[in-house]
Each structure stands twice: as structure tokens, then as C-alpha cells.
Amino acid sequence: MHETFFTLAIVWMVGLLGALVLLASRQRSVADMLMSVDTMGLVICAVLGLYGATRGEPGYLDAALVLALLSYVQTVAGARYLHHGRAFHDEEDGR
């Protein structure tokens, strides 16, 4: 029962992932896309955590941890790039 629920939860979340992939590939604005991909990272984080817990394998949680820690880096870098054409912070940047 409990395991079935978890499995279903995983399937459900993977489905959401699909929705996000669709959203990301639907050619909405770039900002939207950035958001979708960012959200995808978080959903994957959740899936990995859930899957790892289901299987009792802490390795998946490590992957989830990495995502939790750093998935925002690409969002920030992407936003920076789009905003003023620079991915990395510069001195003359002032921001």
C-alpha cells in the first residue's frame, strides 16, 4: 500500500516532469523556459529523493542534494546572460 503509493507518486512526478518538458519546449519566452528548467531540476530533486527513499539507497539522495545545492546556478547564470549578456560577474558590472 505504502510502497504502491510511493511508486504512484514517482510516476505522477515523472508525469509532471513531462509536463515541464513540454512547457519548456513550447517556445514560450526565454524567461519561462529558464523557469521551467529550474522547476524541472527541483522536481527531479524530489523524484530522486523519493526514489532513493523507496529503494533505501542514499546515493540518490546525494544526487538530490547536489540538485538542491546547485540547480539554481544555471538559472542565475542564464538570467544574467539574458539580462546583460554576461554569464559571469564582472568588475565593471556594478550589479
Added chain:
Amino acid sequence: MPLWGPLLLPWVLGVVLAFLDGRRAWVAWLAIAGLAGTLVCTVWLLPQAWSAQAPQFISGDWPVGVGIRLRADQLSIVFALVSTSVLLGTLVYEHVAGGITSRSFPALVVFLGAGLTGVFFTSDAFNFYVFFELAMTSAFALASYGEKPRNLRAAFTFVVVNLMGSTLFLTAVVMLYLTTGTLDMLSIIAWGQAGPPFALAVPGTLLLCAFGVKLGFFPFHFWAPAVYRDAGPTVAALLAGALANIGSYGLLRFGVDVMPQVLAQARPLLEILGAASILYGSILALSRRDTREVLAYASITQAGLIIAALGLDGREGLCAAVALALAGSVDKTALFLAQDRGGERARRAYSVAAFSTAGVPPTAGFWSKAWLLRAALEQGHTPLAALVVAASALSLLALFRAYQRERWLREGAALHRGTGAVVYALSLALIAAGLWPEPLLRAGRDAIQGLGTLP
């Protein structure tokens, strides 16, 4: 000398060189000394490789299949010797020609050497891929050496096209593992003898194409003319002289040794591809006015000869393939290095290497072509023999057209004593092998001695 000697030396040296500024003379000399040491180590291995049991070890002393087996039979040794010599010559050339302009050049050349030695010594399909990638990546990094726009252009083309080749190779290796359950070449041989007859046809095809890209035969060669033309002369020499050996070695190792049944099935195809390359390269070389392009097409012809030799049924063809690869390696290097300069020395070296490429005696190239002719005639492949004859004539025409156009007339920067010594050494090696062919013939004959199940 233990088997790992020639492998470890360039490897460690490469790591050390990576820290150093290769533009300094002593660093270059260190790299040269290291490659020379590698050469010595490889020579040292000769008697062992020729003994009844080829030297081998399994990494970590794990059981066969679990650990990676390295093994140096005659084929490995001869290819390692020639490739290391070519690298050594090229490095010396670049250094004495006026100095290395990039800090990583010596390290990358040495890594290329380590990769090549590894490729030749390993007896594990995936490990082959890794060393192959080491050699390729070093070559990728070297390809832009000089960093003029044309160099960069060449590098980009080279990298992208060869990445496709690497992917094909990786796929093939993975398929080998999926199908046979092992990566150890000797185990794959055993599996192939017992397994279903066509089970390895697909990986075999992919390997053929992957090595086709490296070796540059028709129709996988389209990158070669541009890259050989636009890369720096030293780099072109490295690519055509040393790196292309991966292709011929790989075809021999995987085709003859690991998957003889696939090779047997692929013979007609190899014949066709070989003939096409020979014709294509010979004809295209004719009207080129850029010597390097002529050389590029000549190397396509050369690749075609190797393929055609492999396509011949029987031992002699394989021997010819080995000899063609070895001689081709040296004469391509000499040609690419010599074509860059004017003056008497360059003229002499170029003409010797050109004669070798065209198969004119007394040069090493003559014997290798003779071997192919011999094999073709033995097998009754008269069309191939005729093609070889025609190709020789056309190569002669193309190479010496270029020679007359540039070597005889251009009075540019001449080879000086040092660079002259390098190209002289290479062309002397070609002549020496022409005058005393026994080592080359022995190498060709013995190299395929221990391979798979030969007819």
C-alpha cells in the same frame, strides 16, 4: 624491460611537462629525451615480443576479463616503434625549426605518444577506446597549434568529424561488450569462434567506419584534405604520420585478430572501398596545386592501399597492410615536414619520401607496395594489381608535379642543420629499409604472426 615501461614513461613525462612551459628549450629537450627513452624501452621489449609468449600483464592482477589486460605482441611493438619514432622526429623538428610557440605543445605530443602506445599495447576493447581518446584529445588540442585562422579552421573540422568517428568506435566497443559479455580481446576472439556466425557483424561494421575516419579512406576522408592543408606542417605530420596509425592498427587488431570472421565477410567491401580510395586519391591529387593537398590525397590513396590489402584473402595481404602502414607513416611524416621548406635538404628529403610514397625503389614504400602487388597477384586479383600500378604512376605524377612546382623553384626558408637532420633521418630510414628490406619484411610477416585465426 617490463611491458609497462614504454607506457609509463611518456605518461609520467606528460604529466610533468604539463606543468612546464614548453616554449623553453630545456623543456622541449626533456620531452624529446622522454620520447627517445620511450623508443629505447620499446626496442628493449623487442626480444620479449618475439618470444613464444608475448609479454602481458593484467592490471591489479585481477582475473582475465575483470582486470584490463595489456599485451605487446609483434604487431603492437612495430606500430609503437614507428609511431614513437615519428613523434620524436616531429617534436625535434618543431623544436629546432624555430622554437615551440605554445606552452603545452611538448606535453601534448608526449600525451599523444602515451595514447598511441596505450592503443597499441592494450588488449582490452574499452581500454583501447580510452587510449584512443587520449590520443585523439591530444590531437584535438594540437590541431590548432599555430592558432592562425586557418589552423583553427582545420582544428574545428578535425575535432567535429573525428568526434563522430570516436562515437562510432565507442558504440562498437559497447556493442561488443553487450554481445560477448567481455571486453578482453582474447576472450572476444574465443567467443567469436564459438558464437553465431554473424553476431559481430554490426560492431565490425562500425569499427570499420570508425577506423575509416581515422585512417581517412573513401568515403570517410573528406575531412583530411582540409585538415592536412590548413593545420601547421608539424601538426599535419603528426596527424598523418602518427595518428592515422590508429586506423590501420585498429583495422588489423580488430579485423584480423579479434573478429577474423567479420573481416572474412567484409572482404569484398574492403576491396571496393580500397579501390575507390586508391582511384579517388590518385586522381584528385593530380590537379592540386597546394603541395599539402597533394599529400593529403596521396595519404588517401595510401589508406586505400591498406584497405585493399586487408581485403585480400590470405596472409600476404595482411603483411602488406602492415608494411604499407609502417612505411606510409614514415614517408608521410617526412613529406609533411619537408614540404614546408625550400633548399637542397628539403628537396632531397621530399623526393626520397615522395619516391617511397609512389613505391619507387630503393625505398621502404617500394617494398610495401611490392608486397601488396605480390598479394594481389598471388590471389589472382589482377584488377587490384593493375590499380596499384596505375596508382603508382599517378602518385608519381602528382607528387613530382608538386615537387617541381615548389621544391625546385621556391627558394624560401631552407631547412637548416637541425631540421635537415630530422628529415634526413626519416628519409634515410626509408632508404635504409629499401636497401635492406629484411627488417621491414620481417616486421610485416611477424606482426601478423600471433593474430587470431589466420588462414
Added chain:
Amino acid sequence: MMATVLQWVGDGLVALGLLFITCAVIGIYRLPSVLTRVHAAGAVPFGAALVIVGATLATADGWLLLRGLLVAAFLMLTIPSSAHAIAWLAEGRPELAHDKARRGRGKQDRTPESPGR
């Protein structure tokens, strides 16, 4: 007994998290502009955190739970950054956030974005 309770609690948390995430994704789909969708997306991490904590709790394995909490904690720390970055972008370069592909607004216009300089 304890394990069962934990399981139920865990299941509950996971269900709650799923709800959050699902609603958030629907929000991303439904809301009219990037700046509003950012808020919907902002709910996802909480869902994720809930799911992870719930799932690890249900295993009744201390180590897993600790890790789950760690993940949740880091998620909390980092979420606002991406939300802020997107919002900042959407406000600073409205042309990049202008969603011409909204439902029923005619054909998609595929002008490529151009990063400003």
C-alpha cells in the same frame, strides 16, 4: 507501531508535497505572465522538500532522514535565488519575458532573444 506511524506521516507529507508541486505546475501553465508564474514556481521547492522529508521519514531510517532534511534545508536556502533571478530578468528585460505564445493569441512568434549589452 512507530514505523507504521512514520509511514503514515510520511505518506501524508508526500501527498501534500505532490499536491503542492502539481498545483504549482498547473500554475506555471495557467498564470498569465512570467512574473506571476514565478510565484507559482516558487511553491515547487516546498513540495519537493515535503516529498523528500516525507519519503525519508517513512523509511524510518535515521540516516536517510538526516539526508532528506539536509536536502530540504538546502532547497530552502537556494530556492529564492532562482525565483529572484527570473523575476529580475522578467522585469529588467520585459521583451524577453513577453509571452507571445499564450493560448489563443494567434501564431507563435519566434523572434530569437537577444541578450542585451
Added chain:
Amino acid sequence: MILIASLAVGLLFACGVRMVLERELVRVACGTVLITNSSVLLILAGTFPERGEALGAQPGGPVTDPVLQSLALTAIVIGFAVSALLLTLVHRTQRAHGSLRTDRLVEAELQRVHAVEKGEGP
């Protein structure tokens, strides 16, 4: 499962190739990344059929063919390193040619070839 995995491999590969065949340097680089992805997927697809049993395996215990996993990891790393190199090469190439289009490279190449053909020397 076999069919589906191979379909995915083929699709990824096709997309990668399609992108490598575009006339723009960045896309070419992206294409090679996709192609690497497809190879890694193929490697791991070898473990898919075993997965059914693997679900019930001991926590943390051996799961699917570790050799394939290790091959996949190696392929990923090599692909990563080479792609990093390719990216820098994209940058330098576009700087040298003033364009991101591959046909500009061809034009520059042809210019040179024609110059040599006309005997203007290299």
C-alpha cells in the same frame, strides 16, 4: 524495453546529427553533446532488462551491471572533457573568422584554395 531504449538512442542520435549538420558553430557543439548523450544512453540501455530484478535487490547492494555503469561514467567524462575543448575552439574559431557560421569557414578555406590555384602562393 529493448525497442523503446533503442528508439530513444536513435532519436537522440538523429537530433544530435541534425544539429551537427547545422551551419553554426554553437549548434554543432550542442549536437556533439547530444550525440555523447545518446552513446551513454546506449551503454546503460544494456542494463535495462536486468532492472526488473534489481528493484527488489538489497539496499545499497549490487544492482545492474557495474561494468556498463563504469563504461558510461568514463564515456561521460571523456565527452565532457572533449566538449569543453570544443567550446573553446568554437570561441577561438569565431574570433578568427568573425562569424559563427560554418559556411564562412568554407568560404575562407575556398579563398585560400583559389589563391593557391592561381599561383599566388600560400
Added chain:
Amino acid sequence: MSLRSVAHVLSLALLYAVLVGSFHPVDLALGAALALGVMHLFPMAGLPPVLSSREHWRRVLHLPRFGWALAVLVVRSCFHVLTVIFGRAELANKAGVVEVPMGERTARGVQVSSWVMSLAPGTVLLELDWERRVMRMHALDASDPDKLLRQQDNFYQRYQRAVFP
């Protein structure tokens, strides 16, 4: 080594132990050693000035309350956002920019406040305008900006100020 460094080392060592999956003293010690190495190799710049021990403990004591308030805030705003998504779509048209004055917050306090408002669904920081000393924020429901301002101020005064003034 300052007390703060000890705290850092300890927390990093704990983090290490959790990841390695063992609280064995050896692991903790190793973690501490590695943490020291990390801290030495990557010295953190711009740390706030060291507080007096008393002040420090006072803030630590207020931390749980802050955390709890944060949790409550987050859950409440989550549900608020959900209600906007479902049904009351017209609220989405009331989204808008609100400028929250920084007030008496220190720089650190501003950063924490902006973090908090971004964390809570429904509001997100757009930019910190140090010249005008306002935090420009975007709210999903900006129908009543004053209420938002009040909420922000309320949270700061009641929960955050004691920890991150």
C-alpha cells in the same frame, strides 16, 4: 581559533558525517580536519563583525522562533498562491511591484528580509535599491500594497529583528 570558526568547523564536520553516514569520532575528526582545510583554502570574505557572546546567544535563542514563523509564513503564502492559481484568477491581474522600504534594517537584515520575501510564494524580490533604500518586490496579489508592507514590517519586527536586525 575564534568561537565562530569552531562553530563553522563543527557544523561542517557534522555535515560531513551525515554524508558519510557515520558519526564515528574518526569521521568527525576527519570532517573537522577537512573543514579546516576548506576554510583555510577558501577563506570567506565579508563576514559580519563578531558579536559579543551575549548578543550571539540571544540571537541563537531567537532563531527557532524565526524559523517557525518562516514556516508558517511559507505555508500560508503557499495556500494563498494556490487559491490564486485555482479559481480566483482575476487576482493574477492584480500582480504588481511593491516597494518595501528598508527601514532600520542593517545590510544583512535587508538581505535576509529580501530572502524571506522571495522564499515565501507570492512575493519575490526584484531588486535592492540601495540609493532609495527600498526593496523592490513583485507580489502575485498586489491588490492591497499597504497590507503587504504591513505584513513585511510585522514579520521583520516580530521575528527577524531579534536574529537578523
Added chain:
Amino acid sequence: MPILLPILLALACAPLAYVAGRWRPGAAAWMGAAGALAAMGALVHEWATQGPTRLVVPWAPSWGLSLEFTRDGLSGLYAAMALGVGALVVLYSRAYMPHHLHEEGRPARDEVRFQGLLLAFMAAMVLLVTVDDLLLLFVALDLTTIISYLLIGFDREDPESRAAALLSLVLTGATSVVFFAGAMALGLHYGTFSLPLVIERAAHDPASTGALVCLAVGALGKSAQVPFHFWLPRAMAAPTPVSSYLHSAAMVAAGVFLLQRLYPLFAPATDVRDGLLAIGFLSMGMGSLMALVEDPFKRVLAYSTIAQYGYALVLVALGSDGAPLYVAVHAPCKAALFLTAGAVTQVTGKKKLSEVGGLRHALPVLAGASAVAAAGLSALPLTAGFFKDEVFFHALAQRGPAFMAAGLVGAGLTLAYTLRLWWGLFGGPRRDVPAAPRLLVAPVVVLAGLILLGGVLPGLLVAPARAAGAAMLGAPSTLELAYHLDARAENLLAVGAWGLGALLFATHRAWASALSRVLTGVSHVGPERAYRLLLLQLDRLSTWLHEKEVRDLRDRVASVLVPTGLLGLTVLGVTPLRDRFKVGTVGWADITLVMALAFASAAALATLRAKGHLRLVLLISCVGFSLAMVFAFAAAPDVALTSVLVETTFTLLFAGLLALLPSERLKRAQEEAQKPRGRDRLAAGVAGASAFLLSWSALSHLQADRVGARTVELAKAAHSPNVVAAVLTDFRGLDTVGEMTVVVAALLGVTSLLGLNLGRKGRR
């Protein structure tokens, strides 16, 4: 090994001369000539003291090859010829080259190089005539080709010289490769390359026509016989000593020599010999006629050479043992005439018959000596040349009247053009020119003396001629050389030929121009034209192919993938394998995996339509994340973790790259790149379809018993609970070391491409 002494001496000449030339340029020629004479002395001495012998030195045991040398009549005669004429020509070049080099505006030290090459050629020639092995024959043959190439192209600034050199290289090189093919076929057929053995075995088992034709082609090319003759007149662009040596006594002789050496193989093949006979007559006629109308005197001589070797060819084809004698007598005559021509050119600066004449007063010695040589060439009595025609007529007489008539006409033509040549040079109204240097004249005199000597004392010729004839036939020779004052056919033919020749010379002004026109017309359909046409067409084809060749990066990539794909599909199609494809089962547990795969695919498809680079990068990151999910669901957490990290890093690298690229350029490229070509889609389709089918096939035949299972068992021994880690760091640790070296190599590449000093100093 006394047999080697002359060979070694000959081989030593060039290096010795070179060394001497370093000391003093003038010394090279003397040194070389001395060496050549010493070699000749050794040869004669050995001949006088010892009989024929062979020497076999092991060479390449793998192929059963030995260095086999023979000392028999043939080798002795030809070696003596090569050495003697070589010594004289080298000396002549001492006088000729400084002037020539001065005219060409080249440094005087090149003289040494020239003489070195001449001497090297001489050595190659000696080698060629003394080796007794099919392969070695070819090796020596090609040595002569190479050196002659360098000699003909010696005036490298002269485009005509270059073209001539290339033509001779290609033509003689190509035909000699054909020779080689024939030799190889024979060697393989008889199991040895050793000539005596081959000949011995061929006695029972005649050689195949194909192989013989190949051998003959090589010989004909060398000897400038129709249809390969046209390189020789062009080769006259070379300095005169080259012409006089290579194109009289040495290189051209090599071809006929080969046929003589290999005659026992040809003996049973009457049809091949008939073909040779026809070619011989053809060359005779063509060469003689051309020699009658050509104006540049060197070209007259060149055509004469073609004609004369036609005679020799006829003799060989007829199986006459006089063939070696013919060549041996012709050589000094022709060499002397060439040397004369060179001297005349040097003295007058003119190269055409129409521009010179009347030199007999200014150059009496030369005129006299060359008259003797001309008489020898046209087989007048009291010269050695008389006997060459005698053996010729003798051989023809045995075949019947038609042959005799042909021989008569040929000999008559010879006399006619020789007279025309000599008269053109020395006859006519007096012309005053400065005296020729002695060294230019002396070799001609020496040669004339020899010709006279042979004519007066024919007994001297008999022994070597017989020995050579015997060596050629492989049977004792009964050659008779004497003046017979009777009405035998030979004599009648000779007298007839003189008469005809005199008549032709007397009347040649009447018909020469008409003949010239006819010949010009004929030459338009001749082999030279065919050769040029072939070359032109090949060049056109080459250019056309080159223009059609794939250049675009896209096509270069497609040219790798499409053939691979098609090949793979073909292999799948044609190789029968049981259960080629299995669909496999999809369990409930696989659903997530399948979904993730589907999303990866969907994202990958979306990348194709992505507008804008960041979108593209983000979509690729989507693919990567989806794949990470796949890997996670495939129970490979290590891979999932790694790919999550790699994807993130990639996205950032791409963002960094995009930030480095100028935005307007990005935008432009983006807009311009959005015009996909149909064939790219097709190529991608083929590649994808084959990737799909090939992977499907491979996955359908998964080996259940993989080494992976062994690693799981051994993981404990590796002290590593994580088997993947054990494989990565221990079992297959060597892979990882290599992989990490790849990373470092890539790093080196990156640092050198993006060097820190790049921005400040610009391009290094």
C-alpha cells in the same frame, strides 16, 4: 668476391667525385672518370683472368631474396659500355658544364652535383646490367629512372626541362612499374626471383603472355619505343652530356638490355616476339623519318636513337645473338654524335641545323671524328658500325624478303639522316667560330678512334659479342664478324642501303617539307597526343571532382555518418541472425523509465526547433536531466549523480561561451542558420534510423553472462562495497587513469587556446 669489385668501384665513383669536388670543383670529373676507368679496368681484368661467374649474397630471406650478381657476356659488354662512355662523358662535362651553368645563371659549384649524378647514373647502370634477379633488375631500373629524372630536370629554372623531366619520370616510371608487375607475377609463378632459376623453370613451364607483355612494356618504355617513344625527344632539353650518355649508351639501352637479359623467357612466346618485332619496325620507321625532318640537331639524334633501338628490338625479337653487339656498337657512335652536337652548340650557341653549317673549317678535328661516328652509325665499312648492320641484315635475311626490304629501307634512312646531320653541321659554306675547348673534342676523338678500331680489327669485337650473345640466348653463339667480299644477302642489302641513303640525302630537299607536314599530321593522332589527352582529361576529372568534393563541415560530417548508416543498415539486412530484433517486455516498474526516456526524446526533438541559443542550451540541459532520471531509474545512481553534475556544468560552460560571443553575431548566425537543407534532414534521418536499428539489434542479443557479474563477486576482495567504484578505481582503474589523462589533455588544449596573454598581446 672479385665480381663485386667493378660494381663497388662504379658505386664509389659518385661519392669520390663529390668529395673531390668539395676540394676543387674541377677535380670531380677527373676523379669520377678515373674511378670509372678503374672499374672498367677491373672488369676487363676479371674478364681476362676469370670466366663467367655468379655471386649470391643473402639479402631478404623473408622473401627468399638474395643479391645476385652475374658476370657474363651481357653484363660485361654493357658494363664496359656504361663505364667507358660514362668516363668520357664525365670528362666532357668538365668542359661543357661551366659554360652551360654560366649561361643558365647558376652557381659553378652545381657542376659537381651534375657530375655526381652522372656517375651515380653510371653506377645504377652497372648495377642494372650485373644483377641477376628479377626484383633487383627492377630496383636498378628504377634507380636509373630516378637519376635520369634528376639529370633531365637539371636545369630546373627551365620550364621545358622540368616538363621533360616529369614526362620521362612518369612514362619510364609507369612502364617500369608495369615491368615490376610482370616480374612479380613471374617470381610468384616460379617461386623465386632469381633469374637463372626462373629461366630454368620457364624452360618446362613457359611464362604467361600477360607477364611477358608487362615485362616488355617496361623495356619498351625505357628504350623509348613506340608508343612510349615521345619522352625521348623532349628529354633533349637536358644538358648535352646527359643526352649523350643516358640517351645513347645507358638509359635507353637499359630497355633493350632487359629484353636481352630476359630473352630465354620470351623465346617460346612467339606472339609476344612478333609484337615486339612490329614495334621495332614501327619505331625504326617512325624514328628514321622524324630524324630526316627535325631541325634541332639533338632532336634528330633523339629520333635516330628511337630508330636505332627499334633495330635492336627487331634483333631481339628475331632472337638474334647480334642484338648485344648492335647496342654496344651503336652506343659510341651515338654518344660521339651527341657530344659533337653539344660542342657545336657551345661554340655557336645554336641548336638547329638550319642555323649552323660549314663548321668543318673551324672545327676540323671535331668534324673528322664526328664523321667517323656518323659513318659508324650509318654502318659504313671500316667502322665498327658496319658489323651492327651486318648482324641486322643477317637476322632479317633469315626471315624472308619482306623483312629484308624493311631492313634495307631502314638502313637507307639511317644513312640519309646521318648524312643530313653531319652535312648540316659541318658542310656548306664556311663559317668561322672560336675553337672548341680540347676537352670538348677529345672524347669524340676517343670514341671515333674506338669505332675505327672496331671496324678495322673486327676480331676484337668477336669475343665479347659472342659472349654477350651466348648470355642472351642461353646457348653458344656463332656470331661471325668479318668483311666478306662476296654477294651474300647482307652485303647486297648494305650496298642497297647505301645507295638508297645517298639517293634520299641527295633528294631530300625535294620532299622533306612534304614529309614533315605528313609527319606532323600523323603525330596529331600519335601516342603523345593520346598521352596528353589522357592527362588533360584526368586533370579535368580531378578538378571537376575537387569542385564537387565535399567541403562544408556539414557535408564532411554527413560523409562520415551517412555511409556508416547505410553500411550498417545493409549489414543488418544481409546478415542472417536469429531473432534479429526482440521487442522486450515493459513491466510496471519500467513505466517511469519509459516516461523519462520519452521526455528526453521530446526535449531532444525540441532542440531542433529551438530559436535562440540559450533556449537551445536549456533544452539540452532538459535532455540531460531527463537522462539523469533515466539513469537513476536504471539503478545507476553513480551515473545519475555524475550526469546531473555534468549537465549543470555544461549549461554554465555554454552560458559562458555565449557570453563570450558577440551578441549581434550570435543573432545574425541564428537568423541565417535557420534555413535547413533537405539533405541534412535526410542525413540525420539515415543516421538516426541506423543508430536505432543497430542499437536494437545489439540490445536484442544481450549476453546474459557478462563479466559484470564477476566484478560483483570480486568487489569484496577489492575492499569496495560500491561495485561501480570498485570497477572504476580498481578493476578498470587503468581506464580511469587514461580518462583522467584525457581530461588533462583537454585542459592543456583549453589553456593554450585561451591563453592568459591572449587578450593583451592579441594573437601570439
Added chain:
Amino acid sequence: MRSFVPPLSRLLLWPSLMIALAFWMKGGASVGGGFPAGALAGLAVLLQYVVAGRDQTRRYVAVRYAAPLAGVGLLLVVGTAFLPVLAGYAPMSLFPRPDQPELGVGGLHLHTALVFEGGLMLIVFGLVVTVIDRFALRTGTDAEEESGP
């Protein structure tokens, strides 16, 4: 970016590096290993490039010397692989050997694989950081451009 992101990112640097180190140390026992460790550490530094800039980040010694660190890593890797040959073992023999007892307490397994993985970590870290560092160095964009080929 005038926001809380830079200080937050700075705050995450140490934990990220600690997690990376933990990946390294536990690689042999569970998921982790040198590659993820190096990539994670590299990403952590990369984050600093994104939010703090090149000059700020290059104040860290390990960032300035990232490329030499990769070299050191390779030395470690190659050394671990080949030093055993000096003692007569096959290359790539790790210690303790299979027949030797396991060493280690708690989560720590003393094994030469640890050194090996450490090398891996340094190499990957070096690659990521160096590439990013060079990308972040905005050189005169069109300085080397040439009109002709």
C-alpha cells in the same frame, strides 16, 4: 546583482566543498567518488564566478592554481596506478590487496583508491575551474580577428 544571491552563494561555498570532499571519501563505499567530487567542487567555485566575479574568486589560492592542481591530481592518479610496480606488483594494484585485511574505522576506509579518487577530484576540479576562469576572462573580443584567411 544587487540582491541576497551573492552572500547566499558565498554561504554555500563551504558546505558544497564539504559535500564534495565527502563524496570523495565515501566513494568506495557508496555513491560518490572522485569525479562527482571534483565536479561539485568545481561547480561551487563556478557559482562564485557567477555571483562574485573573476577577480573576487581568484583570490582563492586553489582557484588561481587550479590547472596545476589538475596536474598534481594526475600525478597522484598515475602514481597510484604505477607505483606498485616498484614493489613488483602489477600496475593498478591497490592496497590493501585482496588478501590483506581491510583498514579503516567508521565511515573511513583506508585504501589507495582514496588517493586515486583524490587525484580524480583534483583533475576534474582543475578542468572545470580553469575552463570557467578562461571563459570569464573577457579578452578584447575582436582583437585577433582577421579579414583575410
